[in-house]
Amino acid sequence: MEKKFKFTNERIKALPANPPNAKGTDLEVSDTEVIGLKCLSGKSGSKRWLLRYTSQAGRKTSIAIGRFPDIDVTLARKIARKHLQQIAEGHDPKAERDEIKKIPTVSQFFWDIYLPLIKGKNKSWKLDQQRFEYFIGPAFGDMRFEEVTAAQVQQFQLGLKLRKRHGKPYTPATCNRILALLKTICAHAVRLGLVEVNQPAKIQLFRENNVRTRFLDLEESQALIKVARNYKKQTAGALVIMLLLTGCRSSELRFATYDNLDLDKRTLIIPPEQTKNKRGRVVYLTDLALETLALMPKVRGNPYIFPGEKKGRPICDIRFSFRAMLLQAGITDVENICIHTLRHTTASNMVSAGFSLNEVKAQLAHQSIQSSERYAKLSLRSIQNTSQKVSDLFQI
Template identity: 35%
Template sequence: MAVQKLTQSLVAKAICPPGQKREFITDTDTRGLVLEVRASGGRTFYFRYTDRSSAQRNMKLGDASVVTLDVARQRVAELHNEIALGRDPAATREAERRIPTLGEFVRDRYMPHIEGNKRSWKCDEVLLRLHILPVFGRRRIDAIPTADVLAFQHKLKAKGYAPGTCNRILVLLRYLFNLAAKWEVEGAGANPARKVDLFKLNNEKQTFLSKEQVAALLDVLATSPNKDLLAIVRFLLLTGARKQEALKAEWREFDLANRSWVIPLSKSGTARKVAISDPLVALLETLPSRGKSPYLFTNPATAKPYVDIWYGWSTARKRAGLAHVRIHDLRHSFASFLVNSGRGLYEVQRLLGHAHIKTTQRYAHLSDETLISAANTAGGFMPGAVAQPLVPS
């Protein structure tokens, strides 16, 4: 190992002695600065120092054909300052190399986790593949600032995505960073998505069918080529069940004697019990699958449950003049009918299977007639209030 003062000219002309693979030249002017000269002609600057455990460390600074001698000396001075402050620069660099990109974290940690623990993992996979990873996948998880997440959110909206869709993507991004911090992944710190507010949603825009609209819809469904569609919609209106809960329902889940239906795996991930009404019993007794198939509604083409009923449903709702009605609005309408009939929110909560009453309140629509009746009741406390119009003072 040679020891001499490095100059830019020496760095450019230095050669490795014959018969050696490499030669190290230690600079006499800058403590710890070393130039490696290889037999291949390559030259690299290193910082050589002793760490806290008295072990010699060699930290690569850069290719000498790119990094100048002055820059290398300046960098060595900075590293000496770090050591004086109690930090180990090589250990810091090694830790930084262990910090994964968001794409690596999703691939190696997140997807294996949710595939075994989350029923809707395929939805996450789609949102990640189409929206999040194309933007942030190649960036280290410690190099994604809040400003970039905010810009990402507004770009989604500018592309025409609904506020609810933008919120689902943002919530998933928040969840990724929260899990990274929980699992103590290298580089995971403050969540850059935490301070980005969700878009406000207009929860009043919900559709509740009137009795007349239900009758019109059922009349159209009676002529649908899908002979099961009418029964499926009636089932949804009589139970308030979610579409997939109905399509996957099996006869073994029903106890007609005790009037109960136990959904083995609801949206919450647990089983829930649904009370069976007299009209529902009557409907179940008419289903052609009874005693012939394990499923309530069996697709005759596959002998398995329907995967979806979109085409038949969409055709029927348009013919009934209800093109704006979604199939999930049948669940809304079930709750609305109950509330307008005087049933309490707690009862509706239990029938819908909501864990929190706040969720049920979104479905607790009251018809105009019900509200007017309530207002008239309040007016009854004032004698003559109905007969005497308001007169400006």
Template identity: 30%
Template structure:
């Protein structure tokens, strides 16, 4: 292993001795730098060093036809600085070789995981297959950049997808990368989808039924050709349950003695318990039962849960003069009735099964009148102590 001060001019005269496969020339001008000269004529720059564990390693810098002497020295100096900080270039390169491409990771790791807990895993698979894989599927995980994610997100929108559809794509790819990092996938240290903003939709106006509107709707569903709608709609209004939770309800999940309904699978993936009021018990008592049918509100023709009830619902709400009311608004209305009855947001959160407090906070403004009455009651009770001028309730001006 000859050692010498390598020069650009002197490199041309370096040759592999006859009978040898290769020879290494060590550069005295740069610690650890060497040039491998092969009998075939090929030349390659290497850096020889000791890793943080004290083991001698050799790292390929590049072909001498592509890297000049000065470039090789500069690269070697840079790598030695990183080695001094505890990095191992050879080890890091080996890790990168193990980094999977996005499609392989999705189908080998993410999808089996999603199938174990996510009801909509097939939607994830469809989104990936149709929109993500064609653009990024063959790229290694560590090669995908934030710019790639933005291009994917905005490209989906430019192709005509709705904002919500493009956002679902972004949410999926962000979660896939989060799992890759959590599972310590080789080469993964940061999520390129982190910080990419979703497309903001204008806030959807929430519709709350008044007691009078609830009465009209109740009368209208009694006239529906769908005989189960007269039970389904009151069940939605009186429990605040989600549409699919009611349509898929089973008798075995109801404990009528304890006035409790256990919903085994919810949006959060966990079971929750819904208290049953006297009104709900009356609805359940009136629901017709079918032999050997486990469903509470089955389609009488199939004895299986309804796939959807939009047509019968649409007719009923139109008859009631409530064409702008959606089925999900019945859940909002239930929450508004709770708040206006003086129940706390904590109670609303637990009954509706919200996992995040901020979801329930949307109903906070509905409690204003109740809170105002509470404040006035304090003022009235202290009227004698503080004097009439502080204790008298002064009507508030309309906002």
């Protein structure tokens, strides 16, 4: 058979396995486009890429590029040309790769390089740590990045979908957050030159179908505020009221400090590091908001407006208190409601009351009007009003 030809994916795919009785382990063919680029087909039919070259010291050597089809012809040529450029500049890519092999495993890379880096940039680094500990570490922790294949990542993703927590399977969104973290870790390894290809990036995320569309209507919101005012845990009750009144994210208010509160100007500054889009903003406080804040007990030595039980710390997760308040307010479908629903509620009721999308955008500090548009679609009352107006056009 022809041993030297222009590589294409179709021809490499059709390359036969090396015969079982062959003297050599692999059948080797050469590319006419990139000198030194080889494809080796083993006796099992598996195919791998290799670049043969002469080092600066005059020794003939080779460097593995990866397996087909994980790496296709186009990418194999790109990697080979990069190595040849390094050789022309006086560097030995294999020697450099041997040095790379001394670097950490996926687990060591995460703990020693990735995690310390994101601690100063990402507020949700603790979630990343948990996801790595429980899911990614056990699956890939002992491997080096070049050993991770797309097929393995695909199996890992499918395995996540089969796992259960409290008897219920993980949602597509949960699986996606875990896979997204693995993609991000590998992307950082690529940027540092530890691996050529981000294999997890080849795997598509699951389609998410668990987006909450529930929000509280005006009557439910008023009932919840009434309960929150008299709730036994005063701080939790006040936080719920302020979330409804401002449309802020829970973290924005939980970490708000007295240094950022100006009662004379009736404003609360949300600094950039506490916002999702890293842009600071001003929250203007109404009479009801000021009245709610006035009832808050100020704890000596605690800078937070909503103090927690731990000394010097803000209030923690209030999901259980929130659930209790919902039930007291006569709202029973608590499984469909979370703290973020309050932000959703503020926007949706604004639209129902006739506020413009630009006003919703300003109140919730959205970066684009598209973020505000989805709330208009969720307002049943708005849809009903629109339908009635259309009907009125044709009234006889």
